[in-house]
Amino acid sequence: MVLVVDIGNTRIKCAVYEVNTYIDSFVFEDSNAQNKFKNIFTTYPKIKDLVVSSVGKELDFDLKSLSKSITIHVVSHLDSFPFQNKYATPKTLGIDRMILASGATLLYPKQNRLVIDAGTCITYDFIDENDHYWGGAISPGFRLRYESLHQFTAKLPLLTFEESEIFFGNSTNESIHAGVVNGLLYEIDGFIDGFKKQYENFTIILTGGDTVFLAKRLKNTIFANSNFLLESLNQYFQYKIKND
Incomplete structure (x- = not known):
């Protein structure tokens, strides 16, 4: 199970997928992000991969601290892309x-x-x-x-x-x-x-x-x-x- 995370200019948007099947989605403010992520991991304990895209902002807490079972993938310019x-x-x-x-x-x-x-x-x-x-x-x-x-x-x-x-x-x-x-x-x-x-x-x-x-x-x-x-x-x- 995968949690994809978009850290935008004004809000954080997330969605849970099982391969290509959409499961659930969430939208919240930076100020409430830590509690929201905790709730997501509690609701979906089978999440193993967390894929993060950010416009440049950073969270003020470590996502890894919320769940020891996840692997975090932060998309960067060094990655390979399909174009x-x-x-x-x-x-x-x-x-x-x-x-x-x-x-x-x-x-x-x-x-x-x-x-x-x-x-x-x-x-x-x-x-x-x-x-x-x-x-x-x-x-x-x-x-x-x-x-x-x-x-x-x-x-x-x-x-x-x-x-x-x-x-x-x-x-x-x-x-x-x-x-x-x-x-x-x-x-x-x-x-x-x-x-x-x-x-x-x-x-x-x-x-x-x-x-x-x-x-x-x-x-x-x-x-x-x-x-x-x-x-x-x-x-x-x-x-x-x-x-x-």
């Missing part, structure tokens, strides 16, 4: 993006893939049909856009994301929501259209915390899977077992 990395600065490529690229490569073989991860940042990752990873783009997600409008202006209020259908606003608050939400939707559709003009046999995978909201409003056809990073972590681990 050829053509990124100009491969050591600066985020582990989370490499895991997403691995999942796309393994789950959608022999096609061009664009993975869009909508979280704190929006990341776009392109892997061609020959399993070459070429890079993509990074832009601010919903929260960062709202915060920047407030922090870098004198009078604009700090708003939080709302599932708005507003195309244009007739108040300051509505105008901010219209600009942030529609701006992000147009950005994502624009990136997808640009890739589609250059490549055929194309698959788009949308994931991240805002997947459900975005998937209902994007004009392009996509595969929406909010847990694609966790699924990709498990797929990557199964790949590593077979190829080590």
Whole structure:
């Protein structure tokens, strides 16, 4: 039994798998991580492998201290991946993006893939049909856009994301929501259209915390899977077992 762990910018997400069968998942804050992990190991004592992907943050406790029976695998740039990395600065490529690229490569073989991860940042990752990873783009997600409008202006209020259908606003608050939400939707559709003009046999995978909201409003056809990073972590681990 495997526990895959994604340590993100704002939350920790985990999932339990038995080979490729999904069992359970959890989402929690850093401040409550130690107790949550204890509960997971108590609930699923058959967990033997723990696979960790992190954007760079470290836990303030030792996971090994919670269960003596587990083997911890921390994904790093030194590992082998199921794609050829053509990124100009491969050591600066985020582990989370490499895991997403691995999942796309393994789950959608022999096609061009664009993975869009909508979280704190929006990341776009392109892997061609020959399993070459070429890079993509990074832009601010919903929260960062709202915060920047407030922090870098004198009078604009700090708003939080709302599932708005507003195309244009007739108040300051509505105008901010219209600009942030529609701006992000147009950005994502624009990136997808640009890739589609250059490549055929194309698959788009949308994931991240805002997947459900975005998937209902994007004009392009996509595969929406909010847990694609966790699924990709498990797929990557199964790949590593077979190829080590």
